Amino acid sequence: MQIGAGSEPEQGMDEPLRSFWMGGIEGADHINSQQVPLDMTAACGHRQHLDEDFRQLAAWGIRSVRESVGWRLSECNGHMDLRGAIDIARAARAHGIQVLWTLMHYGTPDDVSLLDEHFPDRFARFAARAAIELGEWTEGPPVYTPVNEISFLSWAVSETRMLHPYGP
Numbered sequence: 001m002q003i004g005a006g007s008e009p010e011q012g013m014d015e016p017l018r019s020f021w022m023g024g025i026e027g028a029d030h031i032n033s034q035q036v037p038l039d040m041t042a043a044c045g046h047r048q049h050l051d052e053d054f055r056q057l058a059a060w061g062i063r064s065v066r067e068s069v070g071w072r073l074s075e076c077n078g079h080m081d082l083r084g085a086i087d088i089a090r091a092a093r094a095h096g097i098q099v100l101w102t103l104m105h106y107g108t109p110d111d112v113s114l115l116d117e118h119f120p121d122r123f124a125r126f127a128a129r130a131a132i133e134l135g136e137w138t139e140g141p142p143v144y145t146p147v148n149e150i151s152f153l154s155w156a157v158s159e160t161r162m163l164h165p166y167g168p
Contacts, residue, residue, distance in 0.1 A: 016143070018063030018098040025053075027068020027148075030106035031164040038107070039073055047084065050091035058095040065092065066100045068148065069130050071123070072107030080126065082133050089137035100143040101134055103127050106153055106163060114157055114166065 026040040041047050057065060069085045085101070092099045104123065108114060112122055127146055135142045147153060153163075161167035 016141075017100075018096075019061060021060075021062050021064075022100075023057050023062045023065035023097075025065065025067050027070060027102060027105045028107070029068065029070035029072045030108075031072075033161045033164060035164050037072070039070070040105075041068065041070065041084075041088075047087075050088060051094070054091050054095035054097050057097060063096060064098045064100060066102065066145075067092075068102040068105040069134070070107060071104045071126055072109055074130070075109045075126055077109070077111060080129055082130060085130065085134060086137065089134055093137055093139070098140070098143075099134075099138070100145065101130070102145045102148045103130055104146065105148040106156075114153075 025046045026044055028038050028040045031037050039047075046053055054065075057063075067085075067088050069082070073084060074080060074082050089099055103126070108119075112119060116122075123146075127144070131142065131144060156162040157166040159168060
């Protein structure tokens, strides 16, 4: 099989991704050690240029991309607003781009601690809602990564002060 611009494989059981090469948009959304809330999807300009970004990826034959939902950005006091992720899904779909979603890219809502015993239930509720809403925009089986770089996150929270308010 030859993979290149204009020759992407049919997505099926043998081909879980729409293209051999995959794009990735930085989506960290945590609060850093200086207590500055991050929204890297906006900071890199992707949120403002979704249509153009996906048009360029498609032109290069890249039909799969990793995107972040951003839990901290999508939930406040238990109220979920997935419009930002749906905007991404809508633009990707318009250009035939498959999105592989990361649900949590380090950030949590202000009232959620990674160390709280209620964290698993709260995250599960968010993940279920995100999967349902984003699944409606997905052609073929949806792909989700619950937590981005879980080993790095565990180290950063337990051994460093990289993520506010955690640290040794």
